[in-house]
Amino acid sequence: MTGTIRPRDAKELRQAVEWALGEGVTLDVRGEGSKVALGQPMRCDHVLDLSGVSGIVDYAPEELVVTLRAGTPLREVEALLAQRNQMLAFEPPDLGPLLGQAPGRGTLVGAVMGNLAGSRRLSAGAARDHLLGFSGVNGRGEAFKSGGRVMKNVTGYDLSKVLAGSWGTLAVLDEVSVKVLPAPDQTATLMLLGLEDAAAVRAMCAAMGSPHEVSGAAHLPGRTALRLEGVAPSVEARLKGLRELMADAGAKMEELGTLESRTFWREVRDVAPLNAAPDEIVWKISCPPTEGPATLGRIKAQRPTARAFYDWSGGLIWLALPPSTDADHTLVRGALGVTGGHATLIRAPEAVRAAVPVFQPQSAALVALAVRVKESFDPKTLFNPGRMG
Incomplete structure (x- = not known):
């Protein structure tokens, strides 16, 4: 690579894309670079560093919406939400340590572009399900917007389903609005000890299919974890019901309180057991x-x-x-x-x-569709060329 371009706002970002398009050069699009080692290696002419396009644009706790610029670190977003006892329900993981980076790096937009989610994925959905609206620049140098800052906005095409999981190969975003939710007052984890894999999966599926509102189900060697969240009386009642449901699993049971549970599920989210x-x-x-x-x-x-x-x-x-x-x-x-x-x-x-x-090889039909989408957004292969193969 021959240099780094660091725009400071949406206008400079669009100018950078227009310049690259005119010069016929390619761009390695990065926030904090925490996931640069994920994907096939790229050979780009310049780094487009979005760390300067940073900051919270608007936070409306009563409306459960936060709007931020693309380079805003995830840790800053989570700290802001914690002040109002709110959270990103899809639990974006911190994969930095797994990929050889320092912990606490990465941006919320980076997690969205990878469509990453933690253990609450089953009950709360993926990153794309929490993306309300965004603006950015496509590979033609055109500024565009989609969605808005309200949860009922369904105008036009649902581009969030297209961009989430594209790993920065279709467009560069400069601003996003994301849905947030109240954080649980209490968390409890029921641990089943000693189950083999097949028995553990049967227990997890039974728990997720029960009326006890299990928000996470994971199995590590020798430990099967079932998470309950909410206000204290509800958690206690559901935990009792879950213990009764799991009585036939033939496993010794233990319980983790709120602090222990949050530590455990953070490690699962960040794939810490494989570090x-x-x-x-x-x-x-x-x-x-x-x-x-x-x-x-x-x-x-x-x-x-x-x-x-x-x-x-x-x-x-x-x-x-x-x-x-x-x-x-x-x-x-x-x-x-x-x-x-x-x-x-x-x-x-x-x-x-x-x-x-x-990435998983696709069928011919899906490849043809992906090619058409790529041609619509980035016909010159300006952004992250080769990252997805």
Whole structure:
């Protein structure tokens, strides 16, 4: 790369894109760069650093909406919301430490562009479900807006579903409005100890299907965690009902209080259990929850030293494998079987990410659709070229 462009506002951002378009150069779009090692390696001419386009534009706690500029660090947003006992319900993870970066980096817009979400994904939805509106610049140098700052706004196309998960390859945003929710007064976690994977998934699915409003279900080796949140009397009543429901699981039970629970679920959210060996390959596998144990079993049959844990009631598997030149991508994706799913290579050396598909290969029909979307937003491949393959 030959340089860094650091706009200070939306006007300078658009000017930067127009200049790059006119010069025929490509841009590596970054906020704080916490996830730059996620995706296939890019070869860009310049870094477009959005850290200068930062700050809270508007916060309306009564309306449950916060509007901020694209370079605003996630930690600043969360600190602001905490002052009013509110939260980002989709629990955007901090993947920095997993990817070799310092903790506490990253932007909210970066999490949205990756459509990242933590354990509350099952009950609260993904990042895209909380994006109310945004403005930005596409690869044609055109400024555009979508949505608004109210939860009922449905005018026009739902571009949030297109941009969330695009990893900055379609457009550069300068401002977003996001829905927030009240933070729970109390959190409790029921721990089931000693369950094997299949039994743990059955217990998690039963809990999520119960009337006890479980907001998180994860299984780590030897520990199956079920989270309850809300006001104290409700949590206590639901915890009692959940214990009764889980009595037939055949597991010893323990309970975590609010502080212990928040620490535990933050570690699950940030994939901390797989941080111990930074040279390991890390995969994120999504599949039907009931197929999780079989999927992981097929992988462990070939790689018995693999380490893993489940989130999303078994529908999300975080997998760590020994270092290899191909990340065992054929084995991992082949293990999904006929039931479907997708696997994303989250952490691997640059040479490995250059040699294998980082994101799940798509069908011909989806590839054709993605090409048309890309041509509509960024026909010159200006933004993050090659990141998604």
